[in-house]
Amino acid sequence: MKNIHTLGERSLVGMLILMVGAPMVISVYYNIFPPAGAFLSGFLQAAMIYLPIAIAEYFTFVPILGPGGSYLAFVTGNLTNLKIPAAVVAMDQAGVKSGTEEGAVIAQISVAISSMVTIGVVFVGMLMVLPLQPLLSSPVLAPAFDNILPALFGALGAHFFSQHRKLAVVPLLSTVILAALVIYVLKLNFSSIQGVLIPILGVISVVSALYFYRIGWIKKEDIE
Structure with a gap:
């Protein structure tokens, strides 16, 4: 574990160092630097959106992936749309639980393999982007591309909700209520504040599960 x-x-x-160093070296070599005011303005705008998401992802995904999988996933990226689904499905198929040594090993392997597959897909896509551009930019397929993530997590959610129906009641209702409040009452773009909602829904899920367990509505066999 220490290693x-x-x-x-x-x-x-x-x-x-590589991510920050590359643009710094280019800027120094060509003596081209962005204005400080414009840089700070853009940095703060991005931080306001992505900092809450990063914090929420850390507290939400690390318990699922374990130490090795977390380091690898946060370096390679694509956690929400690739690494987490791959790890969750792999652990489910292997019959292991997150938070255990076995689960951490399976999660790390799945994250590593998904990263290699991603590199292969990106390489093939780079070669095929021009021949496939008319197809990929087709307005007929635009709705399909816009709903890839909802379809992915809808399928994963349905699978685990069916296995743990009692545990899923409060989180599912809370998600629907918060989504309706954000979209129809506050008139906000739901995707723009999802980073804030993730930890809120996480706390609601944990608290509701503990409460139902204490009153005896959920038993140990319901969560195994």
Whole structure:
């Protein structure tokens, strides 16, 4: 476990240096720097959106992925739409639970394989982007591309809701109510504040599960 944290921390530091260092080297070499005011304005606007999402993802996804899978997933990215579904399905098929050593190993393997598959798909897509451009930009297929994530998580949600129906009641109702409140009452773009809603719904799910367990409505066999 100590070796995993050591390697993970070094990998994160190395990737951070590469991501920040590349534009810095280019700016220094060509003596081209963005205006400080414009840079700070753009940075703050992005931070207001992505910082809450990053914090929520850390507290939500690390217990699922374990240490090795978390380091690898946060370095390679695509957590919500690729790494988490891959890890969850892999653990379910292997019959292991998140938060265990077995679950951490399976999650790490699934994240690594999904990363390699992503690289292969991106490489093929790079070669085929021009021949497939008319098809990919077709207005007929636009609704399908816009609903890839809802379809993916809808399928995953239906699978786990059917296995843990009692646990799913409060989180599902809370999600529907919050979505209706945000969209129809507050008139906000739901995707723009999803990073704030993730920890809220996480707390609601945990508290409701503990309450139902204490009053005896949910038993140990319901969550295994």
